[in-house]
Amino acid sequence: MKIIEAIHEMHHAAEDLRQQGKRIAVVPTMGYLHDGHLSLIRVAKQHADVVITTIFVNPTQFGPNEDFTKYPRDLDRDKKLAASVESDILFVPSAEAMYPELYRTYVIVEQLSEVLEGKSRPSHFRGVTTVVTKLFNITRPHVAVFGQKDAQQAIVINQMVKDLNVDIEIIVVPIVREHDGLAMSSRNLYLSATERMQSTVLFRSLQLAEELIDRGERQSSGIISEMTKLITSQPSARIDYISLTEPATLQEVSTLCSGKTVLISLAVWIGTTRLIDNILKVIP
Amino acid sequence: MKIIEAIHEMHHAAEDLRQQGKRIAVVPTMGYLHDGHLSLIRVAKQHADVVITTIFVNPTQFGPNEDFTKYPRDLDRDKKLAASVESDILFVPSAEAMYPELYRTYVIVEQLSEVLEGKSRPSHFRGVTTVVTKLFNITRPHVAVFGQKDAQQAIVINQMVKDLNVDIEIIVVPIVREHDGLAMSSRNLYLSATERMQSTVLFRSLQLAEELIDRGERQSSGIISEMTKLITSQPSARIDYISLTEPATLQEVSTLCSGKTVLISLAVWIGTTRLIDNILKVIP
Numbered sequence: 001m002k003i004i005e006a007i008h009e010m011h012h013a014a015e016d017l018r019q020q021g022k023r024i025a026v027v028p029t030m031g032y033l034h035d036g037h038l039s040l041i042r043v044a045k046q047h048a049d050v051v052i053t054t055i056f057v058n059p060t061q062f063g064p065n066e067d068f069t070k071y072p073r074d075l076d077r078d079k080k081l082a083a084s085v086e087s088d089i090l091f092v093p094s095a096e097a098m099y100p101e102l103y104r105t106y107v108i109v110e111q112l113s114e115v116l117e118g119k120s121r122p123s124h125f126r127g128v129t130t131v132v133t134k135l136f137n138i139t140r141p142h143v144a145v146f147g148q149k150d151a152q153q154a155i156v157i158n159q160m161v162k163d164l165n166v167d168i169e170i171i172v173v174p175i176v177r178e179h180d181g182l183a184m185s186s187r188n189l190y191l192s193a194t195e196r197m198q199s200t201v202l203f204r205s206l207q208l209a210e211e212l213i214d215r216g217e218r219q220s221s222g223i224i225s226e227m228t229k230l231i232t233s234q235p236s237a238r239i240d241y242i243s244l245t246e247p248a249t250l251q252e253v254s255t256l257c258s259g260k261t262v263l264i265s266l267a268v269w270i271g272t273t274r275l276i277d278n279i280l281k282v283i284p
Numbered sequence: 285m286k287i288i289e290a291i292h293e294m295h296h297a298a299e300d301l302r303q304q305g306k307r308i309a310v311v312p313t314m315g316y317l318h319d320g321h322l323s324l325i326r327v328a329k330q331h332a333d334v335v336i337t338t339i340f341v342n343p344t345q346f347g348p349n350e351d352f353t354k355y356p357r358d359l360d361r362d363k364k365l366a367a368s369v370e371s372d373i374l375f376v377p378s379a380e381a382m383y384p385e386l387y388r389t390y391v392i393v394e395q396l397s398e399v400l401e402g403k404s405r406p407s408h409f410r411g412v413t414t415v416v417t418k419l420f421n422i423t424r425p426h427v428a429v430f431g432q433k434d435a436q437q438a439i440v441i442n443q444m445v446k447d448l449n450v451d452i453e454i455i456v457v458p459i460v461r462e463h464d465g466l467a468m469s470s471r472n473l474y475l476s477a478t479e480r481m482q483s484t485v486l487f488r489s490l491q492l493a494e495e496l497i498d499r500g501e502r503q504s505s506g507i508i509s510e511m512t513k514l515i516t517s518q519p520s521a522r523i524d525y526i527s528l529t530e531p532a533t534l535q536e537v538s539t540l541c542s543g544k545t546v547l548i549s550l551a552v553w554i555g556t557t558r559l560i561d562n563i564l565k566v567i568p
Contacts, residue, residue, distance in 0.1 A: 104443055165291060249386075
């Protein structure tokens with residue numbers, strides 16, 4: 001596996017690969033790789049000749065009081081893990097090169113960026129769409145792979161790609177979970193042992209929602225109320241949001257309609273750690 | 285000359301040309317071509333194997349009370365003119381295809397977009413950078429050619445290209461003027477005969493600024509004051525702004541320094557028509 005740090009070197013390598021007729025996949029990550037990321041790289045391998053995994057803890061997608069500085073970083077570990085699933089290139093740019101002095105350009109996706117995660121984290125998606133645009137231009141992929149864990153991110157990026165006529169196929173890969181259902185996340189590292197136990201309540205509340213729907217509940221308010229009860233039974237848990245939305249537009253759905261798919265998503269603080277999770281549920 | 289209307293057809297044509305190893309230049313225009321545009325196409329020819337001229341009156345770069353609906357359009361005339369300077373492709377997308385329902389993505393360049401033209405036309409550059417990004421992604425050029433007439437536009441696009449790691453060379457071509465010095469513009473069409481005569485005051489005021497600098501004036505305030513006197517001597521003229529700025533940052537310059545280049549730019553209403561002009565002056 002080749003490690004590339006310089007933007008111009010990555011760009012030339014990508015152009016060379018294109019010239020050779022190779023199909024390129026990119027897997028943008030913030031590093032501290034876990035099995036969720038590795039599943040993205042594995043899927044990328046199936047869709048391309050060459051997989052570029054990018055590792056960049058992107059400052060512009062963190063709010064001023066968020067965990068940018070404490071976000072876990074371990075490049076040696078990431079190198080081994082990416083190599084273990086045969087990522088061909090690891091692109092690790094510096095923040096100084098990505099955002100030089102007098103940097104001024106941002107890509108914004110209106111409305112879709114302003115709800116759910118965007119409501120709690122106002123500049124988050126602007127940072128995501130900007131860095132993803134930059135990474136796309138640098139790595140010149142035919143296909144890009146993202147995780148369903150960040151459901152709204154995938155929706156926002158799909159909209160951006162469509163709107164800006166970006167010729168890249170976006171693939172979204174299912175969430176990888178721990179044995180007890182907790183969605184894999186680099187932020188799980190922040191949890192104490194007690195919090196780690198309580199953190200399973202996110203997925204359990206999503207399973208509860210699924211059960212309620214299967215038993216006939218069609219009012220979002222009823223589902224949210226039962227999920228809230230379950231989550232708040234955990235002393236460390238504080239709900240940021242629970243939301244049932246239409247997956248393409250992220251519009252809130254109040255009554256569930258048979259045959260439609262609903263995105264059930266939530267953000268919950270477990271102690272001082274903010275976790276997210278979601279499921280896509282087809283209404284029977 | 286090939287005329288292409290469909291976005292996907294333009295995109296495929298551009299990808300085919302790239303596959304064949306052809307170098308592509310794009311000249312984005314709003315049509316109603318004049319000698320200024322034709323000089324852009326001629327320069328583009330010198331830098332590429334294939335020149336794509338785009339004609340699109342871009343709604344997102346017009347403000348709500350601006351001249352979008354009355355902006356002149358004459359595709360038959362444009363076809364002949366573009367063919368006369370050997371544009372290879374004329375790309376003429378529809379507004380519906382460029383901005384479908386639920387369109388949501390914009391590219392913004394902070395600060396540089398907010399001064400001069402951006403102050404008078406708050407959403408103008410957001411529209412420009414968005415449509416240029418889309419046109420770049422559709423036409424896949426190696427080089428893009430813009431006119432110095434829209435000096436700030438060229439500066440904003442250069443910043444965007446640098447910030448977003450867009451691999452396209454930007455060429456800026458000098459202003460083409462009428463015999464009496466008026467900068468060529470599709471909007472000159474709006475002028476009555478009397479206004480047309482008075483409109484030469486824009487360029488005359490720039491020449492006056494140049495003379496004052498050559499005679500030793502180093503205070504912007506002194507230069508602006510003399511330009512203002514000259515312009516307001518014309519009954520139809522109303523100044524929007526006159527500005528002396530540093531060309532890379534568009535920061536106002538109060539005292540001119542020997543060896544530096546200053547961008548002297550202005551926007552003036554002649555009756556109900558808003559005209560712009562500028563010169564780049566190296567301070568002796």
